[in-house]
Amino acid sequence: MKKIMRNVVGAVGIDLRLLGMIGALVLLWIVFDLSTGGRFMTPRNLFNLSVQTASVAVMSTGMVFVIVTRHIDLSVGALLGFIGMVMGTLQLNILPEYLGFGHWSIWMITAVAGLLLGTIIGAFQGWIIGYLTVPAFIVTLGGLLVWRGAAWWVTQGQTVAPLDSTFRMLGGGVEGTLGAQLSWLVGMVATIAAVVTMVLARRRKSSHGFKVKPLWAEYAQGGIVTLFILGYVVIMNAYPLPKGAAKRYAEAEGIEYPADGLFISHGIAIPVIILLVVAIVMTVVAQKTRFGRYVFATGGNPDAAELSGINTRMLTVKVFALMGALTAIAAVIASARLGAVGNDLGVLDELRVIAAAVIGGTALSGGIGTIYGAIIGAVIMQSLQSGMAMVGVDAPLQSIVVGVVLVLAVFIDIVYRRRAGV
Amino acid sequence: MNKQTPLIEMKNIELAFGGVKAVNDVSVDLYPGEVVGVLGHNGAGKSTLIKVLSGAYKADAGEIFVNGEKATINNPRDARAYNIETIYQTLALADNLDAASNLFLGREIVNKFGMVDDDAMEAETRKIMQRLNPNFTNFKSPVSALSGGQRQSVAITRAVYFNARILIMDEPTAALGPQETAMVAELINQLKAEGIGIFLISHDIHDVMELCDRISVMKNGKLVGTENVADVTDDEILSMIILGKKPTKSN
Numbered sequence: 109m110k111k112i113m114r115n116v117v118g119a120v121g122i123d124l125r126l127l128g129m130i131g132a133l134v135l136l137w138i139v140f141d142l143s144t145g146g147r148f149m150t151p152r153n154l155f156n157l158s159v160q161t162a163s164v165a166v167m168s169t170g171m172v173f174v175i176v177t178r179h180i181d182l183s184v185g186a187l188l189g190f191i192g193m194v195m196g197t198l199q200l201n202i203l204p205e206y207l208g209f210g211h212w213s214i215w216m217i218t219a220v221a222g223l224l225l226g227t228i229i230g231a232f233q234g235w236i237i238g239y240l241t242v243p244a245f246i247v248t249l250g251g252l253l254v255w256r257g258a259a260w261w262v263t264q265g266q267t268v269a270p271l272d273s274t275f276r277m278l279g280g281g282v283e284g285t286l287g288a289q290l291s292w293l294v295g296m297v298a299t300i301a302a303v304v305t306m307v308l309a310r311r312r313k314s315s316h317g318f319k320v321k322p323l324w325a326e327y328a329q330g331g332i333v334t335l336f337i338l339g340y341v342v343i344m345n346a347y348p349l350p351k352g353a354a355k356r357y358a359e360a361e362g363i364e365y366p367a368d369g370l371f372i373s374h375g376i377a378i379p380v381i382i383l384l385v386v387a388i389v390m391t392v393v394a395q396k397t398r399f400g401r402y403v404f405a406t407g408g409n410p411d412a413a414e415l416s417g418i419n420t421r422m423l424t425v426k427v428f429a430l431m432g433a434l435t436a437i438a439a440v441i442a443s444a445r446l447g448a449v450g451n452d453l454g455v456l457d458e459l460r461v462i463a464a465a466v467i468g469g470t471a472l473s474g475g476i477g478t479i480y481g482a483i484i485g486a487v488i489m490q491s492l493q494s495g496m497a498m499v500g501v502d503a504p505l506q507s508i509v510v511g512v513v514l515v516l517a518v519f520i521d522i523v524y525r526r527r528a529g530v
Numbered sequence: 531m532n533k534q535t536p537l538i539e540m541k542n543i544e545l546a547f548g549g550v551k552a553v554n555d556v557s558v559d560l561y562p563g564e565v566v567g568v569l570g571h572n573g574a575g576k577s578t579l580i581k582v583l584s585g586a587y588k589a590d591a592g593e594i595f596v597n598g599e600k601a602t603i604n605n606p607r608d609a610r611a612y613n614i615e616t617i618y619q620t621l622a623l624a625d626n627l628d629a630a631s632n633l634f635l636g637r638e639i640v641n642k643f644g645m646v647d648d649d650a651m652e653a654e655t656r657k658i659m660q661r662l663n664p665n666f667t668n669f670k671s672p673v674s675a676l677s678g679g680q681r682q683s684v685a686i687t688r689a690v691y692f693n694a695r696i697l698i699m700d701e702p703t704a705a706l707g708p709q710e711t712a713m714v715a716e717l718i719n720q721l722k723a724e725g726i727g728i729f730l731i732s733h734d735i736h737d738v739m740e741l742c743d744r745i746s747v748m749k750n751g752k753l754v755g756t757e758n759v760a761d762v763t764d765d766e767i768l769s770m771i772i773l774g775k776k777p778t779k780s781n
Binding site: 312313316317318392395396397398400401402404405406407408409411412413414415416417418475476 | 584586605606607610616618620621622623624625626627631635636637638640644645646649650652653672
């Protein structure tokens with residue numbers, strides 16, 4: 109029986125670790141759903157969960173590269189706060205002076221400025237690590253203090269609010285969703301893209317005369333992916349706008365608001381779309397570009413990478429610049445979601461991000477890690493936290509549980525690796 | 531035989547770490563189709579000397595000529611540009627990547643969109659392995675899962691694949707069994723026949739006597755001497771290595 113299972117798994121080419129993580133996540137959801145009397149697995153909660161996960165998940169994809177190259181970045185939470193503060197000040201206190209309040213381009217200029225700032229700061233930290241050879245732990249520990257302090261300095265500790273209304277859409281509030289039709293469109297496009305990618309990969313493999321998976325396995329995999337994408341769209345579309353927002357929507361569209369309410373779908377939230385794009389881009393970078401290949405080679409054996417002619421110092425700068433850019437994207441999502449930037453924005457996020465990457469199978473010894481793993485890790489972390497909050501677990505106990513789960517997850521991963529011999 | 535231009539001439543190379551002169555005024559050369567053994571105790575400076583040629587270290591003084599022309603080698607990329615390939619004693623493989631990724635590391639095959647083409651690289655790797663080591667079949671696993679001999683195959687294949695003109699082999703048989711050692715010996719003879727020049731760093735006198743045309747012996751960072759293998763005995767080589775004594779020309 110065991111042998112048959114192994115053969116099936118081998119034929120389908122499923123990543124056992126991926127299966128394990130999804131299994132753990134599903135188990136978690138079922139337990140929370142049962143103990144909250146069915147309140148956990150509702151469209152509303154799953155919508156909130158996906159929006160809450162987006163910011164940390166975006167950063168965790170970059171943290172995979174950082175950890176794979178045997179570094180660490182402790183500064184992402186503070187950097188997120190600082191970039192958020194700068195973007196908030198820029199769009200509320202500086203840009204309106206020149207463009208007028210509520211100008212259409214404010215959100216774009218702000219986001220681009222944030223992205224530039226994050227990339228430059230990340231590259232600077234990477235330069236200290238790569239060229240001045242100060243350990244990443246120290247540089248980013250310093251960064252944590254520096255950027256948190258700098259964030260306070262930008263406004264002398266004042267909260268910046270309310271943010272530009274277009275900018276706020278990037279955080280996925282009531283306005284920041286795609287709605288039913290667009291969500292379906294995105295779902296369809298994603299499904300077709302996934303299937304086409306699979307077909308092309310199979311063709312390329314057989315054109316080289318390599319062994320390919322049996323057709324039924326391809327169909328099964330394609331079916332599961334399709335089901336997953338479209339299922340997510342169905343669930344997001346099943347979550348209606350609250351009454352007030354539906355009324356406003358009806359007014360804007362010129363429809364009369366019916367007495368028994370109006371069912372307008374949220375659809376997929378914009379931050380989730382941002383996360384999706386980041387995930388795809390980062391996966392392609394990791395698997396299909398020279399840069400990604402060198403990141404993994406350097407993590408596996410820095411000396412070998414150097415001897416192969418890879419400029420590992422410049423690589424370090426690029427990895428941290430990328431981390432900085434992703435932190436800026438996360439800062440956009442996090443600040444837009446709250447509609448305001450306070451001093452506590454991003455506090456302890458560095459630990460959530462590192463935990464997500466590590467739960468997702470990224471090895472601190474370097475060379476091993478996946479983008480999808482980190483994202484699932486982020487979903488697991490967020491599910492644990494919001495699930496426990498819904499069940500009514502005390503805050504101190506929540507952090508105890510999260511801490512234990514983190515250690516346990518890494519232990520299981522180590523045992524798995526030893527058994528699988530990878 | 532030595533009328534041709536040498537493939538490599540290293541002249542008066544010096545390199546110090548801190549106050550210690552690891553390589554002190556050493557000159558060696560290498561001709562096409564020739565195997566030159568670089569011998570010496572641990573710490574004699576032979577690996578350091580050869581790493582200057584492969585670009586891993588930069589010499590403090592001295593000159594390198596490739597095909598009679600002065601060459602500037604500041605890093606491993608420069609060395610590769612001169613078709614100097616190195617098989618390191620440590621193999622220098624990224625253990626977490628598969629054979630094809632290691633073979634092409636730093637020189638990946640990319641498609642027209644600039645994306646790494648793993649399938650094409652695997653196909654090429656299968657082709658060359660078919661020639662060099664037909665027993666090699668594990669193309670999917672990370673090289674950490676391979677045996678010592680298989681890992682050596684990957685390292686050798688990587689050096690040979692990219693049209694090496696000069697090959698540096700640092701203790702290529704140190705970790706191998708008798709069968710695999712014989713395979714390496716056969717490969718060296720084959721490469722020699724193709725006109726490739728090889729620097730062979732080794733402890734093993736028998737290897738050296740069997741494979742090398744000339745030997746350069748080092749001791750305490752200095753060159754003891756360079757001799758034709760045919761002109762010297764085992765004992766004379768040993769006394770060069772141990773005592774730093776040049777063989778008397780009486781015989």
